[in-house]
Amino acid sequence: MQRRDAVKFCAALLGTSLSPALRRAFADNLTATQGTNAVRLSNLQEQLISTLAELIIPTTDTPGAITAGVPRFIIHIYTHWFDESERAIFLQGLERLEQASQSQQACHFVDASQTFQNLQLAQEEAIALNYVSDAPVRGIATREHDPNTPFFSRLKELVVVGYYTSEIGCKQEQIYTPMPGRYQGQLPYSEFNRRFSG
Amino acid sequence: METTDFDAIVIGSGITGGWAAKELTEKGLKVLMVDRGQMIEHGKDYITEHQPPWADPLRGKPLRDVYQQDYPVQSRNYLFDETTRHYFNNDKDNPYANQDEFTWFRTDVVGGRSLLWGRQVYRWSDLDFSANLADGHGIDWPIRYQDIEPWYRKVEEFIGVSGQAEGLAHLPDSVFLPPMSMNVVEAHVKAQIEQHFDDRIMTIGRAAVLTQPHQGRGACHYCGPCQRGCSVGAYFSTQSSTLPAARATGNLTLLADTAVERIDYNSTLQRATGITTVNTQTLQRKRFSAKLIFVCASSVASAALLLNSRSEAFPTGLANRSGALGHYLMDHTYRTGATGVFTQFNDFIDRGNRPNGIYIPRFQNVGQQNREFVRGYNFQGAAMRIPLQAQALSTPGFGADYKHSLRTPGPWIMYLMGFGECLPRYENRIELLHNKTDRLGLPQIRFHFEWSDNEHKIRADIMREAQAMLETAGAVAINPFNRVGLGGEAIHEMGTARMGKDPTTSVLNKWNQTHDVPNVFVTDGACMTSSSSVNPSLTYMALTARAANYAAQQLKEGLL
Numbered sequence: 059m060q061r062r063d064a065v066k067f068c069a070a071l072l073g074t075s076l077s078p079a080l081r082r083a084f085a086d087n088l089t090a091t092q093g094t095n096a097v098r099l100s101n102l103q104e105q106l107i108s109t110l111a112e113l114i115i116p117t118t119d120t121p122g123a124i125t126a127g128v129p130r131f132i133i134h135i136y137t138h139w140f141d142e143s144e145r146a147i148f149l150q151g152l153e154r155l156e157q158a159s160q161s162q163q164a165c166h167f168v169d170a171s172q173t174f175q176n177l178q179l180a181q182e183e184a185i186a187l188n189y190v191s192d193a194p195v196r197g198i199a200t201r202e203h204d205p206n207t208p209f210f211s212r213l214k215e216l217v218v219v220g221y222y223t224s225e226i227g228c229k230q231e232q233i234y235t236p237m238p239g240r241y242q243g244q245l246p247y248s249e250f251n252r253r254f255s256g
Numbered sequence: 257m258e259t260t261d262f263d264a265i266v267i268g269s270g271i272t273g274g275w276a277a278k279e280l281t282e283k284g285l286k287v288l289m290v291d292r293g294q295m296i297e298h299g300k301d302y303i304t305e306h307q308p309p310w311a312d313p314l315r316g317k318p319l320r321d322v323y324q325q326d327y328p329v330q331s332r333n334y335l336f337d338e339t340t341r342h343y344f345n346n347d348k349d350n351p352y353a354n355q356d357e358f359t360w361f362r363t364d365v366v367g368g369r370s371l372l373w374g375r376q377v378y379r380w381s382d383l384d385f386s387a388n389l390a391d392g393h394g395i396d397w398p399i400r401y402q403d404i405e406p407w408y409r410k411v412e413e414f415i416g417v418s419g420q421a422e423g424l425a426h427l428p429d430s431v432f433l434p435p436m437s438m439n440v441v442e443a444h445v446k447a448q449i450e451q452h453f454d455d456r457i458m459t460i461g462r463a464a465v466l467t468q469p470h471q472g473r474g475a476c477h478y479c480g481p482c483q484r485g486c487s488v489g490a491y492f493s494t495q496s497s498t499l500p501a502a503r504a505t506g507n508l509t510l511l512a513d514t515a516v517e518r519i520d521y522n523s524t525l526q527r528a529t530g531i532t533t534v535n536t537q538t539l540q541r542k543r544f545s546a547k548l549i550f551v552c553a554s555s556v557a558s559a560a561l562l563l564n565s566r567s568e569a570f571p572t573g574l575a576n577r578s579g580a581l582g583h584y585l586m587d588h589t590y591r592t593g594a595t596g597v598f599t600q601f602n603d604f605i606d607r608g609n610r611p612n613g614i615y616i617p618r619f620q621n622v623g624q625q626n627r628e629f630v631r632g633y634n635f636q637g638a639a640m641r642i643p644l645q646a647q648a649l650s651t652p653g654f655g656a657d658y659k660h661s662l663r664t665p666g667p668w669i670m671y672l673m674g675f676g677e678c679l680p681r682y683e684n685r686i687e688l689l690h691n692k693t694d695r696l697g698l699p700q701i702r703f704h705f706e707w708s709d710n711e712h713k714i715r716a717d718i719m720r721e722a723q724a725m726l727e728t729a730g731a732v733a734i735n736p737f738n739r740v741g742l743g744g745e746a747i748h749e750m751g752t753a754r755m756g757k758d759p760t761t762s763v764l765n766k767w768n769q770t771h772d773v774p775n776v777f778v779t780d781g782a783c784m785t786s787s788s789s790v791n792p793s794l795t796y797m798a799l800t801a802r803a804a805n806y807a808a809q810q811l812k813e814g815l816l
Binding site for chain 2: 113115139183187214218219224225232236239240242243244245246250251252253255256
């Protein structure tokens with residue numbers, strides 16, 4: 059088993075649902091379209107996605123999800139990669155958050171306080187953490203496609219994948235070493251305090 | 257003898273086809289090498305090499321439907337994605353009959369699976385070559401280690417093998433370039449295993465990846481995804497190694513996009529006279545004649561080609577008087593082992609994408625038969641920090657703290673996975689469906705493959721021993737696994753035109769020459785009489801070089 063097989067395999071054993079197809083689908087240039095039922099999101103929905111992405115990976119001492127282009131990626135996936143049931147679940151999630159804000163804060167979610175936003179998103183996470191997938195395990199035990207994946211899980215996966223495969227996620231959040239030239243198997247972490255990417 | 261188009265034809269351009277072409281052209285023969293796949297030129301056609309993750313070549317096109325419809329088999333492969341899809345077979349265009357019952361990973365390019373292989377190379381020993389004789393499963397190999405040893409040496413000196421000499425009789429050392437290094441956890445596990453188990457050692461993987469410049473090729477720069485192609489030629493492939501050598505002789509003609517429908521046979525001469533090809537783009541059929549045919553199309557494809565080459569003299573397939581052709585299909589057991597977590601090395605990280613892992617040579621039934629199964633297995637494995645995305649998705653929460661927590665990698669994990677020997681059994685075979693043809697008009701293949709009780713016993717032992725070793729080494733959260741998959745998943749399929757001493761029970765003699773048609777040689781995995789548990793590619797290469805030199809000599813002496 060090659061390292062790459064092992065990485066996938068170990069990820070699967072950790073009970074996560076990495077989706078290689080998602081990683082493949084990520085790109086900076088999102089002009090190409092292939093979806094047969096391309097559906098456009100409203101401006102407000104797109105802003106909501108940006109807000110949510112930045113809540114998950116915010117700007118700190120390094121750029122956050124928005125600067126890294128994550129919202130653009132999520133919108134592309136929503137439009138061209140999601141199937142109908144995935145879109146429906148995702149839209150329902152967006153609507154739940156927006157409605158909660160309208161009824162409790164009398165404003166759009168994107169304009170609500172960050173405290174409120176975090177609280178609402180934590181509620182979505184609680185739903186996701188209680189979800190048990192019964193989708194069939196395929197290949198090396200990765201769940202390629204569970205149409206019922208809850209809103210938060212899907213959102214977080216897209217943010218994580220989008221961020222850490224972005225140029226900013228690779229070069230600024232991590233130490234980019236695409237051509238290390240050798241293998242070093244015992245480096246003190248304290249000298250770097252970051253992961254290596256590339 | 258009549259004039260022929262070429263002295264020799266080599267069918268297939270993968271690991272063995274490349275070697276046959278190199279050896280035969282270097283002996284002065286005019287060689288035609290054909291491959292059904294499209295041309296891939298070294299370097300310039302590695303279109304995804306060093307592509308960063310944010311620059312997907314297909315610009316974000318969603319491809320779930322494409323994979324489902326066009327690549328239902330190949331997309332199961334761990335290397336299959338948008339950086340490698342252009343190397344793989346399109347399962348819809350080039351199908352086989354029962355894609356849910358056997359996994360046949362195929363490329364559709366010149367260079368074949370030499371571009372995608374795992375690059376693990378180990379010599380077999382007499383523990384392997386005498387296995388069938390010792391326990392009566394299968395027929396005896398017609399060769400022993402001493403027959404092949406000089407050819408291992410010759411191949412290794414050319415391809416470059418990095419590894420550590422260990423002096424084991426049952427896993428002989430190769431001619432080594434400097435070994436790659438183990439990481440902190442692997443070194444710890446090695447020490448623990450060697451201290452507590454006196455029947456086993458752990459060594460760094462032996463890989464056809466250069467750790468220093470060799471034969472005009474550059475050393476590995478540890479970028480990681482070898483499968484995209486390596487323009488410095490740090491790993492052995494047809495493109496990096498054997499093809500340039502064959503071309504340098506001026507004796508090679510290479511035709512891509514050229515499938516072979518049949519090997520033509522003349523019953524008066526009792527020789528093969530050439531091949532009938534189909535152009536995969538134009539579907540035009542052509543004939544090429546030669547004095548010598550080397551069949552190197554892969555275990556399955558080579559057997560299928562011989563089965564399809566029927567004539568009055570050979571109604572069930574060329575060189576099949578034994579009836580063994582297409583039978584005795586083997587693979588290795590795969591995805592059985594254990595993972596464990598090591599918490600005491602969190603202060604250390606590794607840097608570099610080492611295209612290699614560790615290896616624990618076979619220790620069961622070595623010296624004496626003392627287990628409830630025959631044959632054995634080896635372990636391959638590696639230790640690594642939990643991959644970022646896996647850690648990110650299994651860590652609850654979000655926000656600044658979440659983001660910063662991911663800067664510290666989770667603990668080290670190590671996996672040990674066994675490759676178990678598979679017994680040669682008559683029932684495991686391929687057949688051709690002559691009334692179900694593909695777009696080229698070639699019959700589709702149907703696989704018949706079941707694991708035997710012996711392989712299941714081996715799997716159980718692999719799991720037990722993997723767990724025991726990880727426990728002894730101090731791992732926690734040990735997770736044994738045993739996912740019995742379809743045949744073919746280890747991508748070590750072999751045995752469908754086996755070698756043997758007796759023409760009534762085997763297809764090939766000790767020179768990889770068909771018993772029935774002296775100018776036809778089969779030197780890929782089809783020739784294997786048993787499967788060992790040791791990775792087979794190095795042995796295929798050595799047997800090919802040996803057979804090519806023999807055939808060239810025979811041809812020169814007018815004996816073919």
